[in-house]
Amino acid sequence: MSENTNIESILTENRSFAPPATFVADAGINSEQQYQELWQHAKDDPAGFWGEMAENLSWFKRWDTVMDGEMPNTKWFTGGKINVSYNCLDRHLETERRNKAAIIWEGEPGDTRVIRYQDLHREVCKFANVLKNMGVETGDRVTIYMPMIPELVFAMLACARIGAVHSIIFGGFSADAVADRNNDAEAKVVITADGGWRRGKEIPLKAAVDASLEKSPTVEKVIVVKRTGGDIDMVPDRDFWWHDLMQDASAECDAVELDSEHPLFILYTSGSTGKPKGVLHTSAGYLLGTMMTTQWVFDLKENDTYWCTADIGWVTGHSYICYGPLANGASVVMYEGAPNWPDEGRFWELIEKYQVSVFYTAPTAIRAFIKWGNQWPEKYDLSSLRVLGTVGEPINPEAWMWYHQIIGQERCPIVDTWWQTETGGIMISPLPGVTPTKPGSCAKPLPGVVPEIVSESGEALGPNEGGLLVMAQPWPHMLRTLYGDHDRFIETYFSTIEGRYFAGDGARLDQDGYIWVMGRVDDVINVSGHRLSTMEVESALVAHPKVAEAAVVGFPHEIKGEGICCFVSLKEDEHSEELQAELIKHVREQIGALATPDQIRFSAALPKTRSGKIMRRLLRDIAAGRESTQDTSTLEDYTILAKLREEDD
Numbered sequence: 001m002s003e004n005t006n007i008e009s010i011l012t013e014n015r016s017f018a019p020p021a022t023f024v025a026d027a028g029i030n031s032e033q034q035y036q037e038l039w040q041h042a043k044d045d046p047a048g049f050w051g052e053m054a055e056n057l058s059w060f061k062r063w064d065t066v067m068d069g070e071m072p073n074t075k076w077f078t079g080g081k082i083n084v085s086y087n088c089l090d091r092h093l094e095t096e097r098r099n100k101a102a103i104i105w106e107g108e109p110g111d112t113r114v115i116r117y118q119d120l121h122r123e124v125c126k127f128a129n130v131l132k133n134m135g136v137e138t139g140d141r142v143t144i145y146m147p148m149i150p151e152l153v154f155a156m157l158a159c160a161r162i163g164a165v166h167s168i169i170f171g172g173f174s175a176d177a178v179a180d181r182n183n184d185a186e187a188k189v190v191i192t193a194d195g196g197w198r199r200g201k202e203i204p205l206k207a208a209v210d211a212s213l214e215k216s217p218t219v220e221k222v223i224v225v226k227r228t229g230g231d232i233d234m235v236p237d238r239d240f241w242w243h244d245l246m247q248d249a250s251a252e253c254d255a256v257e258l259d260s261e262h263p264l265f266i267l268y269t270s271g272s273t274g275k276p277k278g279v280l281h282t283s284a285g286y287l288l289g290t291m292m293t294t295q296w297v298f299d300l301k302e303n304d305t306y307w308c309t310a311d312i313g314w315v316t317g318h319s320y321i322c323y324g325p326l327a328n329g330a331s332v333v334m335y336e337g338a339p340n341w342p343d344e345g346r347f348w349e350l351i352e353k354y355q356v357s358v359f360y361t362a363p364t365a366i367r368a369f370i371k372w373g374n375q376w377p378e379k380y381d382l383s384s385l386r387v388l389g390t391v392g393e394p395i396n397p398e399a400w401m402w403y404h405q406i407i408g409q410e411r412c413p414i415v416d417t418w419w420q421t422e423t424g425g426i427m428i429s430p431l432p433g434v435t436p437t438k439p440g441s442c443a444k445p446l447p448g449v450v451p452e453i454v455s456e457s458g459e460a461l462g463p464n465e466g467g468l469l470v471m472a473q474p475w476p477h478m479l480r481t482l483y484g485d486h487d488r489f490i491e492t493y494f495s496t497i498e499g500r501y502f503a504g505d506g507a508r509l510d511q512d513g514y515i516w517v518m519g520r521v522d523d524v525i526n527v528s529g530h531r532l533s534t535m536e537v538e539s540a541l542v543a544h545p546k547v548a549e550a551a552v553v554g555f556p557h558e559i560k561g562e563g564i565c566c567f568v569s570l571k572e573d574e575h576s577e578e579l580q581a582e583l584i585k586h587v588r589e590q591i592g593a594l595a596t597p598d599q600i601r602f603s604a605a606l607p608k609t610r611s612g613k614i615m616r617r618l619l620r621d622i623a624a625g626r627e628s629t630q631d632t633s634t635l636e637d638y639t640i641l642a643k644l645r646e647e648d649d
């Protein structure tokens with residue numbers, strides 16, 4: 001008998017919610033048939049489909065070939081000349097969008113700025129000239145290490161305008177993380193700020209840059225935005241104030257005509273599963289993918305006020321704060337600070353204040369909102385909301401239900417969007433005017449996306465059999481390489497299953513053709529020969545009224561091979577043996593004897609990446625009682641690991 005390598009699904013979720021009729025009536029794509037036709041057309045004739053879509057972009061020179069070559073080395077729109085910044089700015093100035101708000105910004109202390117499209121264009125042109133004056137040339141790499149302030153977007157679009165490649169580093173990372181990324185990308189210039197605000201405290205960004213530069217020999221110049229006014233050191237001839245440089249910069253700067261495949265940015269992945277990878281995206285395909293998916297998934301309308309709460313340091317912020325929405329000429333809300341500053345109602349206050357209609361956040365945030373209590377959202381008027389989205393991790397069905405009832409007030413479709421840094425844009429998601437949603441399922445592939453769920457030997461699996469989630473066809477916004485390491489790119493994504501893209505997640509397809517992502521394949525645990533998704537056990541735990549969050553990992557077990565160890569964070573501290581027993585019984589009842597936890601460990605907090613994803617790989621070491629030698633550079637809070645180890649003793 002050959003060993004079964006499929007993942008067994010034990011979580012059953014039968015609830016389903018059709019899009020409200022009033023929503024469907026106004027939606028851009030609003031029937032299953034329309035979706036099916038688009039999807040089939042894109043599958044059968046991807047070059048034809050994406051060629052038609054590319055008519056939505058402004059080109060200096062039209063492409064010769066839509067799809068050039070096989071996956072993994074497919075090039076898109078070769079022969080074409082384009083500029084991403086032109087597409088996000090200049091073309092809107094010829095329309096009524098000229099005076100539309102592009103960025104509606106709010107700082108953590110409550111200061112606000114509204115930047116219209118023509119203002120954004122002017123600032124970007126000026127800063128592009130600043131970069132040129134600093135000696136930045138087309139193809140040079142520029143590190144951006146900034147708080148969530150409008151200058152961050154100016155800097156991105158200025159790089160794009162002159163064909164410099166940005167590498168954005170999340171503002172919470174350490175000097176070492178900045179140095180590593182500066183060196184990997186061989187950055188010439190760093191753009192930063194004196195500091196940024198987070199929960200009322202100043203994050204000292206410039207000081208971290210100073211420390212990083214001791215180890216980053218390629219960096220020649222630093223440009224510093226004055227944000228907090230804190231005390232910093234300025235090194236003569238190396239460090240320059242943004243406002244000084246901008247004073248004399250010309251507002252005339254033609255967008256450079258770049259090849260479709262000209263590199264747009266490098267972005268390092270979150271590091272949930274290991275050392276971060278330097279994902280490279282290029283111009284035309286990425287722009288097209290983010291533009292179209294923003295339209296499709298959020299059913300974007302001209303008068304929407306759109307808010308994605310991610311930090312621009314993550315791919316979600318790149319694609320769905322900056323490039324996708326701005327290519328569509330949308331009004332984008334951007335917020336600098338924490339969701340619980342000055343109190344836990346801040347997000348809902350902002351939704352009411354700016355009349356946000358599309359709201360896109362992460363499961364980790366939703367679990368925090370639940371823990372903080374309904375009294376916060378209930379204080380505010382959320383009736384402007386139309387569409388809600390999530391991204392980043394599988395969403396536990398109970399968290400989904402809370403989002404649906406308390407925030408969406410059962411009126412707003414929820415789009416659970418599955419994608420990755422590598423995919424550039426959303427791949428699998430409900431369409432809000434079409435797809436009945438099921439809590440915990442990201443539903444169906446978008447047009448142009450052809451997923452398959454296969455066994456480890458590459459055979460297609462039947463309904464509800466869990467396996468590897470792979471992509472059978474290339475798409476325009478996929479990564480082109482890992483910066484400086486094309487062999488690692490092939491090895492990481494294209495060597496597991498012949499001819500398919502695979503980036504590590506497991507999934508199953510249900511009887512209705514819905515995709516359920518079951519977490520990372522690396523996280524699967526083998527209990528007495530049954531391969532279980534840790535995410536399903538976590539969802540069962542989160543369904544218990546006292547549980548706020550859970551992370552489940554396997555540990556070596558003499559009889560079963562692997563045992564189930566659950567790290568549980570409670571809504572209120574009431575650690576007791578009774579509750580441990582109750583949770584074990586609860587999981588057993590919810591998903592069966594096979595999934596009975598061997599250990600429940602209470603923990604005030606769980607180790608997460610800075611982007612909020614649970615880092616199970618670190619918990620595995622703790623559960624097994626091993627010392628860890630893993631990469632922790634993207635860990636949010638180093639003290640959590642120490643605390644977990646103490647709790648172990």
Ligand code: ATP
Nearest residue numbers: 269270271272273392393394417418419420421517
């Ligand atoms: P690394 O690749 O360095 O380990 P990472 O995979 O966490 O880090 P990202 O690219 O930020 O880096 O995250 C992509 C991953 O997030 C996906 O592979 C998937 O595991 C998870 N994910 C994102 N959205 C969803 C979703 N809607 N449902 C389930 N999982 C999701």
Ligand code: MG
Nearest residue numbers: 269420503504
């Ligand atoms: Mg990944």
